Every structure is written in structure tokens, then in C-alpha cells.
Amino acid sequence: MVSSGNNYNIQFMLYSKSAEYAIQAMIHLSEFQTDKPTMISSIAKSYDIPYQFLAKIVQTLVKRRLIIAKRGRNGGINLGRDAKDIYLHEIIDAVDGPPPEKDICAIGLDYCSDDAPCPLHHKWKPIRKNIREMLSSENLEELAHRVIEKRELMNK
Amino acid sequence: MVSSGNNYNIQFMLYSKSAEYAIQAMIHLSEFQTDKPTMISSIAKSYDIPYQFLAKIVQTLVKRRLIIAKRGRNGGINLGRDAKDIYLHEIIDAVDGPPPEKDICAIGLDYCSDDAPCPLHHKWKPIRKNIREMLSSENLEELAHRVIEKRELMNK
DNA sequence: GAATAACAAGACCATTTTATCTTTTTATAA
């Protein structure tokens, strides 16, 4: 490795750690959705996320109306809208910022396009499309439902 | 975004900036391969890579025998072996470190597997496989060849 | 209305990644 240490987890990263935490929290909210809000601290504990850090991320999601927060005693957070109307890419974009205008070239060239493709272009393009589709087609309701199914299966 | 600024390029990252530079340099070496070595500084200039930084990366590649360096006047670097025997994933692993033993879960859960899949597992797994295959099937000779073809096409 | 319990917010700190500066080592050419 070039620099002294690294975390060995760089390869195939779809989004930042912050976005990952955001997704986990949102799925949790979708799973245990009730009228009364869920405390950030309890979500943080469930997923082993540093509480203060998650609180920061939640603030961003509140600004983007993906989460509604209620302050004060008995406060907490809830989904900003119906789980089936929230898609993964929205959460990622909210936290990591919007995707770049121009598609990122697999080997980092800035003059890479369909007309002047980099040598990896034709293999990478469909894969990138698959990833985009995955993130745009998955809504929170489905995701949470699968988590619930899984838990039921494991408790049998 | 959560932290003050970011570069908007996090999404869909296959490897680090260092590995990207390494790949660019290796393709260049493969393209212009002759008996006499190529100077790191000239590669750095071609791809707009900070010279000293590329030099560091090259040191790593030398240690991994992917590059052979010759010091002193008229020195420079050459591929460590035949271009057709060097695959993309080797370069990436050399710079970013080896991939994790356990497949990284798309939403970052550590109890995600075929038997206990996270809700994204079945969609993410084949995509990850595609990426792995892309990086393991592409050798430098093919890549460089395509770059040369492209250049000839554009100069017509 | 005071105590309490929750999120909000900003400053700050730590780690990792990227980049630079300076010196050393090595080989070549004159």
C-alpha cells in the first residue's frame, strides 16, 4: 500500500460511511414504524453507530425532509413520508451529495465518453447502469419487509 | 452533505485515487513500451498526476515487481513483466491492499451472507461479481491496445 | 414553572488519504 495504513475496505465502495449509516437508520425506522417517534440513540445502539455522528447525519436527512424530528421529552424521529415512496438513491444523494453531472470514468480519464471511450468503458458502463438501477428501484418498504422476513425466518 | 465539503465523487468508487494513478501509469508503460525506460516525471505530466505522489505509488509497484525501476541518468521505469500477464486487479491490490476476506455487504451489515442476506444482497451480489470479473479479465496489453486504437481513430 | 429528556448546532479533534518538500542513493555521461 502507498500510505502507511489503510482500512482494506476501499474496493467497490458505493457510498460513504455516513450514507451507509443513514440507510441503516432509515431501514430501521421503516421496520419499526409507529405513531410515536424513535430515539436516535436507540438506533445508534442497534447498529453500533456513534450516537453524535448519527445525530449529525439525521440533521441532514431532516433538512432534506426524509426524516421528521420531534424535540423534547418523548421526542425522536420518524420517516418524512411513506416508506414505499423513499428510494435508496435519495438517501445517498442527501448525504453524499448529488452524483456528478458527467459519468465518472472507470480509470479516471476526463475525456472518456461513448464516442471516445476509455479502454474499460464498454464493460464498466452497463455495470454502472445496474448499480444505478439497483439504487433507484429499491424503496424502504421493500427493504424493511425483507429484513422482517429474514428475522422471522431466523427465529423459527 | 454531512461534513462541510466533499468532492461529489464518492459514489461508485472502485478503488482509491492512488490505484487510479497506478493504472494510468501502467497503461502508459504498456502503450509506449521500448527497451529504454520511461521517466516517472513524463508519465506524471501526461496524466496530470503530481510527480512526487506518482513516484511514491511507483515505489510500491516496484516492491510488488509490477514495475522495474532503473536509477540514475537515463533511468526510468518499465513494466515488471509482459503486459499481457498483468491484470487490473493486481495493480489495484498492490496499491489499495488486498480485498477483504469476507465480501463487503452493500449496506454495511456484518451479518450479511447468502443464508442471512441483507435486503440488498441478491441484487448486489451479481453486480459485485461482474466488477470482479471485469477487473480480473482485463490485462494491460488489451487495455493499451484499445487506447492506441482510439488514438488512431481520433487522428484520422 | 422547574426538572428533565430529547433533538440542534457549532466548534473541535482524529484518522485516512492525497500531496509536497528535502535529502539521499545510484547510475550515466562527459
Place this chain on the structure above:
DNA sequence: TTATAAAAAGATAAAATGGTCTTGTTATTC
């Protein structure tokens, strides 16, 4: 054999990301 040109190496700095601390602000309960 000396000047020069290249990579090697180590220290340092800058930027990005990840994480913590402290103090507000708001709502609820008693």
C-alpha cells in the same frame, strides 16, 4: 572523477472523512 539526472526515502503538510464535546433549544411531565 566529477557533474548530472534519475529513482528512493523520509518528513511534513493539506484536504477529506469520520467522530467527539459542549452548549443550545424545545417539548413534556410533574
